Amino acid sequence: MRVSRRRFLTLAGATTASVTMVSPLEAFYARVAKGEVSRGAGFGPLRPKLPLNASELTNTVLGDLSQEPLLALPPGFRYRALSITGQNMSDGSKVPAGHDGMAAFPGPNNTILLVRNHELSTSLPDSYNYPVSGANRYSTAALGGTTTLVVGRNRQLVKDFVSLAGTRTNCAGGPTPWGSWISCEETFSTTTNASSTIVKHGYNFEVYANANSGIVNPIPLKDMGRFSHEAIAVDPKTGYIYETEDRGDSCFYRFVPRVVEEGKKAKQLQLGDLQQGGTLYALKVKGAENFTLNTTNNPNLPVPSKGGQPGRIKVGQQLEVEWVKIDNPDPDFTDNSDTANSLGKPESIRGQAQSQGAAIFFRGEGAFYGNGKIYFVATQAGTPAFNNARGNGQVWEYNPRKETLKLLVEASSAGDLLDEPDNVVVAPFGDLILCEDGGGEQYLVGVNKQGKLYQFAKNVLFANSTDATLKDQFADNEFAGACFSPDGKTMFVNIQTPGITFAIWGPWTGN
Numbered sequence: 207m208r209v210s211r212r213r214f215l216t217l218a219g220a221t222t223a224s225v226t227m228v229s230p231l232e233a234f235y236a237r238v239a240k241g242e243v244s245r246g247a248g249f250g251p252l253r254p255k256l257p258l259n260a261s262e263l264t265n266t267v268l269g270d271l272s273q274e275p276l277l278a279l280p281p282g283f284r285y286r287a288l289s290i291t292g293q294n295m296s297d298g299s300k301v302p303a304g305h306d307g308m309a310a311f312p313g314p315n316n317t318i319l320l321v322r323n324h325e326l327s328t329s330l331p332d333s334y335n336y337p338v339s340g341a342n343r344y345s346t347a348a349l350g351g352t353t354t355l356v357v358g359r360n361r362q363l364v365k366d367f368v369s370l371a372g373t374r375t376n377c378a379g380g381p382t383p384w385g386s387w388i389s390c391e392e393t394f395s396t397t398t399n400a401s402s403t404i405v406k407h408g409y410n411f412e413v414y415a416n417a418n419s420g421i422v423n424p425i426p427l428k429d430m431g432r433f434s435h436e437a438i439a440v441d442p443k444t445g446y447i448y449e450t451e452d453r454g455d456s457c458f459y460r461f462v463p464r465v466v467e468e469g470k471k472a473k474q475l476q477l478g479d480l481q482q483g484g485t486l487y488a489l490k491v492k493g494a495e496n497f498t499l500n501t502t503n504n505p506n507l508p509v510p511s512k513g514g515q516p517g518r519i520k521v522g523q524q525l526e527v528e529w530v531k532i533d534n535p536d537p538d539f540t541d542n543s544d545t546a547n548s549l550g551k552p553e554s555i556r557g558q559a560q561s562q563g564a565a566i567f568f569r570g571e572g573a574f575y576g577n578g579k580i581y582f583v584a585t586q587a588g589t590p591a592f593n594n595a596r597g598n599g600q601v602w603e604y605n606p607r608k609e610t611l612k613l614l615v616e617a618s619s620a621g622d623l624l625d626e627p628d629n630v631v632v633a634p635f636g637d638l639i640l641c642e643d644g645g646g647e648q649y650l651v652g653v654n655k656q657g658k659l660y661q662f663a664k665n666v667l668f669a670n671s672t673d674a675t676l677k678d679q680f681a682d683n684e685f686a687g688a689c690f691s692p693d694g695k696t697m698f699v700n701i702q703t704p705g706i707t708f709a710i711w712g713p714w715t716g717n
Contacts, residue, residue, distance in 0.1 A: 248652055248660025249280035249713070254669075257287045257708075259362075267292035267334070268680065268704055276706065278664040283712030288363045288698075289322075289355060291336050291705030297367035297420075299339040302353065303330065305700035305707060307378035307437070307629055308687030309387050311415035317364060318357040318691050319415045320698055321387035322707065323376040326350040328397060336705075343372025344424035345405040347397035350376040352389050356417050361696060361709040371421050374407045377452070378629060380438040380573065384476050387413045388427075390435035392452055394540035408432040408540075410449075414477050428536045429483040430461045433555045437573040439580050441606055445472030448580045448604070450570030457559045458489045458570060458582060458604075460529055487529035488559035489604070491611065495563040525611045527604070530562035565611075567602075572630045580604040581614070585626060627651065629686050634694030635714050641685035641699065650685055650699065663710065665701055680704050 254275035257263070263271040267290070277285055291303045306323040313319040324338050326349040337349035350373045356365040370376075370389055377392035394408040409426035413419070436452040445466040449459040463484040466472060519525075532555055539553040560566065568587035573580065584600040601614045625648075627640035638653040639662060650663040668681040680703060687700040687707075697710045 246652075246654045246656065246658030246660040248654070248662060249283065252278035252280060252661060252664050254278045254666045255283075255285070258284050259286050263287060263290070266290050267336075268676065274667065276665075276667050276701075277708065277710075278666045279710065280662065280712070283710060285708050285710040286361055287706050288357065288361075288709055289353075289366060289705075289707040291334075295353070295367055296365045297340070299368055300336050301366070301705065302326065302338045302349075302351070302368075303334060303336040303703070303705045304350070305702050305705040306376065306686045307380075307389075308689055308698065308700060308707075309379075309381040309415075310689045310691050310698055311381070311385055311387075312692045313356055313415075313417050316359050317417065318696070318698075319417060320355040320357060320689075320707070321369065321389075321413055321415050322353050322355065322687060322700070323379060323389055324350050324352065324705075325375055325377050325392070325702070327375055327393070334704075338368055338371050340368040340371040340421050342421045342423065344370075344411070344426070345372045345374070345397045345407070346400040347405070348372050348374040348407065350374050350391075352376060352387065352413050354413075354415070354417075354419065355707065357691075357698075357709065361711065365417065368421050369419055370411055370413050370424060372424060373411055377435070378437040378572070379410070380440065381415075382412075382440050382475075383442040383473075384479075385415050386477055387415060388438045388447075389413055390438065390449075392434050392436055394432065394434050406432065406536075408434065410435060410438065412477065412480055425481055427480050429464075429486060430480070431459060431486050431532065431535045431555050432537060433540070436571045437582075439573040439575040439582070441472075441575055441580065443472060443578075444606065445475050446606070448573055448575075448582070450573045450582050451556070451567075452569055452571055452585075453556070454568050454586075455556060455560075456567050456570045457556055457564045458567060458602075459532075459555075459559075460487045460489070461485070462487070486532040486535045486555070488532060488555075488562075488564040489611070490528050490530050490562065490564045492526040492528055494565075496560055496566060519613045521613050523613055527565075527609055527611045530559060530564055532558050534558060567600075571628055574630065574632070576632055578605070578607065580606065583627075583630075585628070628684065629688055631688045631690060633697075633714070634690055639688050639697070641688050643684040643686070646682060648682055648684055648701075650688065663699075667701065667704075667706075 260272045289301050291301050293301045302324040304325040306325040308322040311319040328347050338351035352370040354369040358364045375393040376389050379388045379390045389411045391407050397405045410430045413422050434452050436450040439448045447461040464482045465479045537553045567584040569585045571583045571585040573582040581603055587600040603612045603614045626643050628643035629641040631639050633639050640651045642648045648665040649661045652660045652662045668676050671677045683701050683703045686702050689698050700707050
């Protein structure tokens with residue numbers, strides 16, 4: 207672990223709207239306000255464990271893993287390694303690399319459906335060349351997409367197959383109330399198809415959670431915007447979809463589907479409705495032009511791509527907001543270049559938003575709906591960490607009923623339990639589970655109802671290996687895609703590289 211390891215607490219990402227989050231959020235907020243971030247007992251001390259199906263892991267892309275602990279877990283918890291990069295899939299292809307965002311849905315005959323992103327671009331190393339394969343591709347040059355896993359009641363893999371192919375850098379996304387996964391491309395780029403056709407990237411794609419879907423028709427949801435997407439969260443009461451953007455000068459967006467604009471009730475939304483388009487908006491703080499919510503009042507860090515100092519916005523301070531309309535959701539430019547300006551208007555979506563005074567956030571990442579609110583993360587905003595220009599992160603709470611924005615958490619540089627979380631889920635028992643994506647050792651970190659932090663799981667793959675190459679490539683890799691089964695008994699989570707999906711279960715009520 208690095209001595210200067212940057213750690214902070216952020217709260218984001220629930221796949222279940224019914225989870226009550228007031229207790230952990232408010233308890234943590236109160237502790238932060240007092241300068242108290244306490245360690246909780248959690249579920250007990252972590253110990254390296256072999257997966258329950260270790261005997262099946264003798265022949266993997268990493269060699270024989272049958273005697274290799276992959277996770278450290280508390281007493282009473284067990285796990286299976288369900289899907290490892292390079293293994294054979296039911297559709298005849300190989301499990302792709304780059305496991306990332308994921309969500310769980312109810313399947314037929316008491317099965318569980320997992321729809322999983324693969325954050326892959328256009329090239330992979332020869333020694334680790336496992337793209338998302340299959341026909342019906344959005345682009346023949348792009349290697350990303352999604353796979354769907356069918357998991358049985360015994361937490362064993364029943365079936366797996368490619369469900370979206372030919373997209374690029376599929377990072378996070380989010381589930382919808384109508385049973386689909388929105389997969390987000392975290393890029394603004396183009397590829398060239400085999401037919402020499404230029405294909406634009408930077409869109410969202412909808413994947414139906416279905417045990418027999420096969421590869422879905424890859425239709426870019428262009429009205430949701432072309433930008434470096436990270437995550438989405440759906441407000442089931444309105445049908446509005448909120449989107450984060452992973453850039454240093456990002457905005458926070460709201461997409462209103464056309465079927466909602468035309469008066470159709472949100473609960474009637476179904477697969478395919480988003481293809482009818484809609485209107486994109488960006489958040490603006492009332493009375494403030496280009497309110498830079500990440501630089502606060504540090505005169506030495508005046509640009510949006512830096513961190514900030516506490517003071518300009520107080521934790522708990524509430525701001526009134528409004529929304530500005532994006533006229534062109536499908537731009538050809540990601541920045542406001544001279545070429546774009548020659549067209550007579552800022553061409554990037556951010557440019558259009560910020561020309562109307564939209565608020566600026568430093569790296570919007572996780573987002574979720576819960577307790578009637580939308581929570582989202584500005585992952586490197588706030589107080590600079592250990593003399594680094596980047597901050598450790600902020601968590602914002604948007605109240606769609608009151609049209610207000612509140613800074614829920616601004617992390618200090620002295621935290622010691624969490625390092626740059628990315629994907630986050632609220633557990634059925636009320637705790638928050640966060641996936642680390644920072645330097646050094648990687649944990650799943652929980653926040654209990656008293657606002658205390660605890661480490662629930664640790665990536666220990668090759669932690670003690672004498673093979674320097676293996677250790678350099680695969681140890682200390684990020685967790686991603688944490689989610690819970692519909693019955694709340696099983697947590698699913700990924701390690702991104704080498705790409706392993708886990709099912710974890712145990713005495714959840716013992717915390």
